[in-house]
Amino acid sequence: MVHIKILLGGLHQEINSFAPGNTTIEHYRRKQYHMGADMLSFAAQYHRCNEGTDLLGGAYSVLAEAGAEIVSGGFMSAQPGSIIEQCVLDDYIAQLKEAVKANLPLDGVVLVMHGAAQSVESDDPEGDIIVAVRELVGEDVPITVGLDLHANVTERMIKIANTISLYQRYPHVDVWETGVRAAKLCLGILSGEIKPAMAYVQVPMIIPASSYTTEIEPFKSLMKMGHDYVAAGKLLDFSVSQMQPWLDVKDGYSSVVAIGEDREEAAAIAKEMAAAFYGMRHEFKTELTSVDEIIRIAEKNHSGKPVILNDFADSSNAGSAGDSPEAIERVLALASDVKGLMYINDSAFVAACQKAGVGSTVKAEIGAEYSKKLFSPVAVEATVRALFDGVVSFHGNFVDFGPSAVVKIRNMIVVVTTQHRYNGDPTLYRAFGYEPADFQMVVVKANTSFRAFYGPLTDLIYPAATKGSSTSNLESLPFEKVPKSFYPFSDNDFTPTVNAFGK
Ligand SMILES: [Zn+2]
Numbered sequence: 001m002v003h004i005k006i007l008l009g010g011l012h013q014e015i016n017s018f019a020p021g022n023t024t025i026e027h028y029r030r031k032q033y034h035m036g037a038d039m040l041s042f043a044a045q046y047h048r049c050n051e052g053t054d055l056l057g058g059a060y061s062v063l064a065e066a067g068a069e070i071v072s073g074g075f076m077s078a079q080p081g082s083i084i085e086q087c088v089l090d091d092y093i094a095q096l097k098e099a100v101k102a103n104l105p106l107d108g109v110v111l112v113m114h115g116a117a118q119s120v121e122s123d124d125p126e127g128d129i130i131v132a133v134r135e136l137v138g139e140d141v142p143i144t145v146g147l148d149l150h151a152n153v154t155e156r157m158i159k160i161a162n163t164i165s166l167y168q169r170y171p172h173v174d175v176w177e178t179g180v181r182a183a184k185l186c187l188g189i190l191s192g193e194i195k196p197a198m199a200y201v202q203v204p205m206i207i208p209a210s211s212y213t214t215e216i217e218p219f220k221s222l223m224k225m226g227h228d229y230v231a232a233g234k235l236l237d238f239s240v241s242q243m244q245p246w247l248d249v250k251d252g253y254s255s256v257v258a259i260g261e262d263r264e265e266a267a268a269i270a271k272e273m274a275a276a277f278y279g280m281r282h283e284f285k286t287e288l289t290s291v292d293e294i295i296r297i298a299e300k301n302h303s304g305k306p307v308i309l310n311d312f313a314d315s316s317n318a319g320s321a322g323d324s325p326e327a328i329e330r331v332l333a334l335a336s337d338v339k340g341l342m343y344i345n346d347s348a349f350v351a352a353c354q355k356a357g358v359g360s361t362v363k364a365e366i367g368a369e370y371s372k373k374l375f376s377p378v379a380v381e382a383t384v385r386a387l388f389d390g391v392v393s394f395h396g397n398f399v400d401f402g403p404s405a406v407v408k409i410r411n412m413i414v415v416v417t418t419q420h421r422y423n424g425d426p427t428l429y430r431a432f433g434y435e436p437a438d439f440q441m442v443v444v445k446a447n448t449s450f451r452a453f454y455g456p457l458t459d460l461i462y463p464a465a466t467k468g469s470s471t472s473n474l475e476s477l478p479f480e481k482v483p484k485s486f487y488p489f490s491d492n493d494f495t496p497t498v499n500a501f502g503k
Helices: 025-029 037-045 054-065 086-102 125-137 155-160 175-191 219-231 263-279 291-299 326-333 347-356 427-431 448-454
Strands: 005-012 032-034 069-077 108-112 143-147 163-166 197-203 237-241 254-260 307-310 340-345 361-366 378-388 391-394 397-400 404-409 412-417 441-444 461-463
Touching: 005 037, 005 054, 005 086, 005 125, 025 032, 025 086, 032 037, 037 054, 037 069, 054 069, 054 108, 054 143, 054 175, 069 086, 069 108, 086 125, 108 125, 108 175, 125 143, 125 155, 143 175, 155 197, 163 175, 163 237, 163 254, 197 263, 219 237, 219 263, 237 263, 254 263, 291 307, 291 326, 291 441, 307 448, 326 340, 326 378, 326 404, 326 412, 340 427, 347 361, 347 378, 347 404, 347 412, 391 427, 441 448
Parallel strands: 005 069, 005 108, 108 143, 143 163, 307 441, 307 461, 340 412, 340 441
Antiparallel strands: 032 069, 197 254, 237 254, 361 378, 378 404, 391 397, 404 412
16 A cells, blocks of 8 residues: 555643633643654553543544554643643644654644633634644645534634544544544545535534533434435535633634535535524523532432432533532531532642541541632531542543542542542542442532433433533623624524635
């Protein structure tokens, strides 16, 4: 076969503009920071686990199987969080440019990113990255991109990339497959098999991530429409972006991307899907239950299935800090003996537990370590059950929760960590020695994503009316850049037009 050389890499992080502090290089180093040859060995050994890194794994597997020479553009990923320090983005782009220059001429580029990043100086870091690569590789080298369904796909990204493919499922159980799609599109262009035309339509709305999934209506039908067009041979690929709703950027939109071989047909389909998408806006709603009511329901729960107190407003995958003590505060206020299981991120509390030692009682404040404007810490009396280094195996990959303590507060087992990580998977509690099914109530700080993992365990799921940086009440947040003409701030008519075509 013909020798082809493809650069693979990307910066992957989802930003919450309202989360406290800034994301620093340390946040990446504690999660995924793989530059140079290290990225290639990491990608080759990586196991699928439905996290963003699966984009890299999926793309790598396709390129490797095709016998391509894969060169590293470096890959870095941090837990969703606050706005990225500018030097972190600048350093990544500088390293990526060096990698491109050292490997010219390249046949193709595959970039795997989240799509909802924001740095101190840039509202479109992924656009900055694609532009930097395009300037070096020239106009004729295909650049294909894999992103999250919650990406902010910008007009600039569309105009300089050849294809952009987003996850098509939420909960995100097709992250690996999205990496596969992006890599296959690149190989298809290189072999001459396909000549993609990409049409992009912006949709003026942002919707809380807790209020929909692609697995049920109305979103299910919209995705089926796209899949039917692919099956009928009218499209090669399609994406629907529900822009990360806690991202306050200029040029931020939800959107539809349709990729076909016929530009006009792709444009017509993108417009049709965008109109249908906007038409569903009133159906994307989160039904909330108060924390007190959920605790009362859980106290009476002897079903053998846990009640999920879904504190999505403090979701680790929506950039919140995971330090809301609201569930603990209410359990104490109600003097409830509910048998509960909970996760919270608080390094000072872990330090107090380490100092006291296993078996001892700690009297200290818990919570609000970072989100001081949102919450107040809660004074608790906790028994230290166990201390851990916090490195746990998540589906074969190591995830670092940092030094951690397991404590008992009233009848609640609370896992306290020093690094906020994805907690929407029962694997977390199992790693610390507790089975969620043994509890009356489990607190999960995640949006819809957790339903893929908790769904087999329970159907007693209650999105809670909690406070947090990732609240579903978008009108309560201090948006400055997203236009007030967007739904839900306004509710206007909308006529879709093609805002841009891809390369
Ligand atoms: Zn997402």
